[in-house]
Amino acid sequence: MKTNPGRFFEDYRLGETIRHATPRTVTTGDVALYTALYGPRFAVQSSDAFAQALGYPKSPLDDLLTFHVVFGKTVPDISLNALANLGYAEGGFRRPVYPGETLSTVSEVIGLKESSNRQTGVVYVRSTGSDAEGETVLSYCRWVLVRKRDPEAAIAEEHVPSFAKVVDPADLAGALPPLDVSAYDLDLAGSPHRFSDYAVGEKIDHVDGMTVEEAEHQIATRLYQNTAKVHFDALSGKETRFGRRLIYGGHVISLARALSFNGLANAFALAGINAGRHVAPLFAGDTVYAWSEVLDTAETGRGDVGLLRLRTVATKNQPCAAHPGREGDGYHPSVILDLDYWAFMPK
């Protein structure tokens, strides 16, 4: 069998390491496409001159472009037969990534839990993206619900890992080079609000909306070399419970992050992902909105930047002035993403 059928739940072994295919050199071409697909306006990632004034060698990639490239490689080995992408935890961006660098990904199977009906199981992995020299640039945990090939197949060893509810800010402080924030030009950055201007509990409606087209999410998802057929095959999509193509969840994360510029323009770099959940699917033709809440702030021993712990919620076809979010045990029906993360902001 020359084609990859994808792994089924019983094919994973606890502790196993999987080297994923297709290393990827990221370029300014990828950066242009990322800008064109989401419209981010963070000055550090947009202007070499702005980045250099702060102390970067040049503009780094948007952290989520790095995330998607690292994530995309895991799909053929982890989620080709997945029924659902259940969550993220313990994500850390270790250093900026620059155009010209080559990224590859390795995943360790850190948990396995068969479902009670034995039809499926949850696979927990820690995926690590590295540069060509093997230095880690990003690591995160993800768990997915995967089909079993044979419901009767026995599972050698099961384990449910526990994750930190919040990534320790002290572990994230080294992700940026030392920055000369006196050169951080607030006019050019697009907002007068610095770290000290944000208060725990503050909620921000990001106001703008973005309607998604089939061509856009397909172009994005292929850019990341993410091969999950649910995103690309409308014919087989007709046979699914959704009856159509499903948009890659990471596309929603990037849309929400780009929309969040309007209110969080100076949260210019991601530091860590505490928790993330794709609450509901997004389809072409839907319009995405977002709002954020400041969950916490943290000093990191750095004089240049602080960390904001943010929760960004994305909705579909529902503006966010009323901050739609959790309702009882579930969510407001418009909610599609609930993401809890740390971001750097200049002091």
Added chain:
Amino acid sequence: MKTNPGRFFEDYRLGETIRHATPRTVTTGDVALYTALYGPRFAVQSSDAFAQALGYPKSPLDDLLTFHVVFGKTVPDISLNALANLGYAEGGFRRPVYPGETLSTVSEVIGLKESSNRQTGVVYVRSTGSDAEGETVLSYCRWVLVRKRDPEAAIAEEHVPSFAKVVDPADLAGALPPLDVSAYDLDLAGSPHRFSDYAVGEKIDHVDGMTVEEAEHQIATRLYQNTAKVHFDALSGKETRFGRRLIYGGHVISLARALSFNGLANAFALAGINAGRHVAPLFAGDTVYAWSEVLDTAETGRGDVGLLRLRTVATKNQPCAAHPGREGDGYHPSVILDLDYWAFMPK
């Protein structure tokens, strides 16, 4: 309030200078996207080898890519609450821009005129795009109709600027480096027609048509970091008088310019914009056609190139063999753009 609500008419002051956010390093990635979105075939912008033979260090950006990047930055401060983009004048491209350069934009408020109903007013700005060292690469005037927040608000000082009907060719001659036009290969350029082959009054139907998709104009407009919600939010678009998303007017300019290659292949660089008007809106699914008229020709004291003053008219869903344009006080119903500009052509 952390989000940008946009300025209303009474928020502007005559003579005020606005430094716009998000400087932008343009790259060969942007160039590839620009080519993919419009299909321009001008040899100077397409081939480093062709450009270098003439005396350029490498291929410059398409002048309209520069225009859109410079323009996009002004949107959050100038046209977020605009009802209409009324016109352009006194545009000048000061020098070629190359991949790797960083562009930013400053606007000066040069005119303010409240409408008689006091609900709106016209804001006139001169916007100047500069490189990282502050050297001007492009400047142009634009006026937009902007809502008032409060119809009763008083306007401190009003002024209606007057614009030159035509940019003086002598002011544009320095926009190109000295070129060795003996190296300008007409086969590779795609047309045997030089400067002297065009006569005032000549009309050219550019023949080809281009149908626009929602994904295409959204990808383009985000590439320029233009944030006007009318282009992106189909849900709120339903509540507008058009009932749908509106295509960025600059997208039409670029389509018309790319279509104009067929008949004006050697008009390889823009020099100035005399006047421009978006006569009617364009929507996804419409097909754009264009025709041009030679309004004037000018010598500039250069032996290598001359200037053609061109009027390019774009239509929707109407081929241009009959040159649809002004009719009585208005326009043929198919007309969407009427642009009057200077372009360089080899002698």
Added chain:
Amino acid sequence: MKTNPGRFFEDYRLGETIRHATPRTVTTGDVALYTALYGPRFAVQSSDAFAQALGYPKSPLDDLLTFHVVFGKTVPDISLNALANLGYAEGGFRRPVYPGETLSTVSEVIGLKESSNRQTGVVYVRSTGSDAEGETVLSYCRWVLVRKRDPEAAIAEEHVPSFAKVVDPADLAGALPPLDVSAYDLDLAGSPHRFSDYAVGEKIDHVDGMTVEEAEHQIATRLYQNTAKVHFDALSGKETRFGRRLIYGGHVISLARALSFNGLANAFALAGINAGRHVAPLFAGDTVYAWSEVLDTAETGRGDVGLLRLRTVATKNQPCAAHPGREGDGYHPSVILDLDYWAFMPK
């Protein structure tokens, strides 16, 4: 007449050479777009580090990106008035092409055959793509059915060329630099199957499907500066026998090649095109699938790589588990492409 009406059949002369317009510098921006449009995952073209370990200076372009750029230039001179693209033969990729190189194309008219009804004729050309120094990077033959302007026009000289059924592998062996295949990492490449693992007669269903959107094929076709109006003008498309825009045949070739990664991941470079036929048209909204058959294998005197002769068949709206292909004198109604080519694979 300043616009290009395209040539009609009686405008060609046997033996004539046509220098096509618009040389093109290919960049990493084009590479990013190519990845985003088709989703190829071949490691050599994706990772500079992977390519360099083998002995390449950096990642070469996907060979089909080179093909499309070389092909696109021929359209204004060869196929603007074409009714059908009939076939390809004797294609050879002469060396890898790298970002930063400038490509241009020359075609020689090698055959002319008027149709019996005198309304049309077949034009046969050999098109050669070269770098800025004039070194050939690709050549191939193509024949198209072209309208006559005047059915009564006489044809000076006719000739029907004969083509090799298969390109001699010995002529293709030099297309790659010597490679250190001990550095070819099968995990990173995405498949454990080397040259010796493929047997003549083996058939591989590539499983995955890709639905095509109007925006996608238009973006791709403009990227290649291919100007054939049938791909872009929906309004005039309504008057054609298809009633709509037609997708560029090369778009199908690239989709099929990208899909073929799943089963042929190590067939990392194209060497030659033996024969190709666009069996039926593709339209937006259709879903493309593909399968391949190993027609032959060839040693080339190189210790590092061998050549597989592959036939890849693409279908629309029909998965390929049953290998739909020729049926009687024709094809299964789902078939849109039948391509016979040589590809390199590490030993």
